[in-house]
Amino acid sequence: MNEKNSSWNLKLDNVSFYAYLEEAFSKEECEQIIEIGVKKGLVKSSVGFEKEIKLKVRNSKISWLYPHDNMDWVFRKTTDIVLNLNNQFFNFNLFGLNEGFQFTNYKAPYGKLSKHTDRINNTPVRKLSISIQLTDPSKYQGGDLILHGDNKGTVMPKKQGTLIIFPSFVLHEVTSITKGERNSLVTWVTGEQFK
Numbered sequence: 323m324n325e326k327n328s329s330w331n332l333k334l335d336n337v338s339f340y341a342y343l344e345e346a347f348s349k350e351e352c353e354q355i356i357e358i359g360v361k362k363g364l365v366k367s368s369v370g371f372e373k374e375i376k377l378k379v380r381n382s383k384i385s386w387l388y389p390h391d392n393m394d395w396v397f398r399k400t401t402d403i404v405l406n407l408n409n410q411f412f413n414f415n416l417f418g419l420n421e422g423f424q425f426t427n428y429k430a431p432y433g434k435l436s437k438h439t440d441r442i443n444n445t446p447v448r449k450l451s452i453s454i455q456l457t458d459p460s461k462y463q464g465g466d467l468i469l470h471g472d473n474k475g476t477v478m479p480k481k482q483g484t485l486i487i488f489p490s491f492v493l494h495e496v497t498s499i500t501k502g503e504r505n506s507l508v509t510w511v512t513g514e515q516f517k
Contacts (some may be wrong), residue, residue: 339471339492341480346403346485356505358392359425360387379451380434387423400452404511407487414449414511424508426486428465433499437470440490440510446491449513453506455484462502469494
């Protein structure tokens with residue numbers, strides 16, 4: 323027996339909650355990015371506008387990288403991949419990579435990032451979040467990027483050079499590093515207000 327439904331949807335939601343591309347960057351390119359990120363100078367990562375250090379929430383070191391840091395090739399390559407994956411999986415209206423890249427280093431035994439979303443009020447509208455796995459997964463344990471777009475959560479691939487992309491409103495975390503260290507490159511793609 324069919325129940326009566328008074329609604330009729332004009333369009334169905336076909337936005338994926340993640341996509342990824344393995345080998346987006348080669349081993350050599352990943353090592354070059356790590357060298358640039360470390361050389362730029364790492365500082366303890368903070369939380370929120372107050373720039374508070376909250377190690378129970380976020381325990382990592384970061385540096386900010388821009389095209390003039392010998393990163394123009396990374397911006398170009400990432401742009402091409404993002405436009406392609408956006409067309410296939412999200413179809414968002416996008417502006418650009420307006421915040422630079424955040425190079426992040428997590429070290430055992432406490433490196434982690436607790437559950438959060440990347441959307442922030444009263445800032446440029448973050449539409450898509452990007453994480454690039456820079457470290458060979460044989461060099462560390464733990465440090466899983468988990469997306470909570472459903473009830474159980476999905477562990478993202480760790481293969482070196484993999485680019486992972488997801489809507490910035492998706493809840494996610496990086497679990498504690500238990501051995502070694504993990505490096506990643508993170509950025510956000512901005513766009514017009516969601517409507």
